[in-house]
Amino acid sequence: MDWESGAVALLTEEREWPEVDRPRRAAVSSFGVSGTNAHVILEQAPVQEAPAEFDAGSVTPVPWLLSARTTEALSEQAGRLAEFADSRTAAEAPAVARTLASSRAALERRAVVVAADQAQALTGLRALSSGEAVPGLVAGRAEVAGRSVFVFPGQGSQWVGMGRRLSAESPVFARALAEVEGALKPYVDWSLVDVVNQVPGAASLERVDVVQPVSFAVMVGLARVWGSLGVVPDAVVGHSQGEIAAAHVAG
Incomplete structure (x- = not known):
């Protein structure tokens, strides 16, 4: 490419990108040595409001997800989680729920405890641990065999x-x-x-x-x-x- 003529120039250092009356956009062309090329137009992401602080007195239900390979292991996990949750504050419930959903393996035996507060979470976990049925607790077997790539x-x-x-x-x-x-x-x-x-x-x-x-x-x-x-x-x-x-x- 002849960089000496025309208005196109390589960006070699950081520069200001001024605000305009529309979302800012940039065109990117990437040429790989193997012939793998990408031509992309990037648009500025919309501004998002900062999430509100969690209100410990809120009644918004939070799902606590558990999974294990066997029913016995699921019950034992529920018991351990109940002991852990009993030592935490109500404000930490969303963080615990998020970790359970995103950082744990999804195994065959599964359960979810839907709770609006810490007391309901403990009730559901202890019921799961002892094999009882209470509102807000669902347990069963998931079909984990799927297609492979x-x-x-x-x-x-x-x-x-x-x-x-x-x-x-x-x-x-x-x-x-x-x-x-x-x-x-x-x-x-x-x-x-x-x-x-x-x-x-x-x-x-x-x-x-x-x-x-x-x-x-x-x-x-x-x-x-x-x-x-x-x-x-x-x-x-x-x-x-x-x-x-x-x-x-x-x-």
């Missing part, structure tokens, strides 16, 4: 030593590497298996003509290992170089 990354996800131990311990993975090496052998003067196993004198992963075939082999090998364990994807997707592995695994 394999996501294959592009160049840059590699590291020295990747696949080395798996190659030694998994015959399925080792066969996949050997298969890719056999297909590659007529075109290169280095050993893919030696690179994975870090054999002295093996080609370096710093070379782009090495890292891409090796990454492909590792991704395909991992897919073969998952498949041997019964995990077959319903869909595959790949980014950049990973598109090739995704296409291969898809058939």
Whole structure:
């Protein structure tokens, strides 16, 4: 691009972005070395009012979510959570509910205690712990089996030593590497298996003509290992170089 003519210039330092009578917008063009390009228009986000402070006397219901692998474990978790909640203040209830919803595993056995105050939360948790039924408590079994997707990354996800131990311990993975090496052998003067196993004198992963075939082999090998364990994807997707592995695994 001829930067000497026209009004377009590279932004090389921070500059003021003055307010105008409409949302501010910016156009961004990003060109990747692999040909992965992005052309995006960004618009200024709307101004949001600051959230009001939580009122401990509020009667807004708050859901407390729990999950475990078994009914017994769910009951035990409810008991522990009741002990914890009994030592906290009412104002901390939203923070506890948010943590339960966003930072805990979603397992098969689940329950929710909907409470407008700390007393209701404790009542529901203690009822769940003892196997009783009270208003605001719902428990049951969730269907957690769903569709699976394999996501294959592009160049840059590699590291020295990747696949080395798996190659030694998994015959399925080792066969996949050997298969890719056999297909590659007529075109290169280095050993893919030696690179994975870090054999002295093996080609370096710093070379782009090495890292891409090796990454492909590792991704395909991992897919073969998952498949041997019964995990077959319903869909595959790949980014950049990973598109090739995704296409291969898809058939």
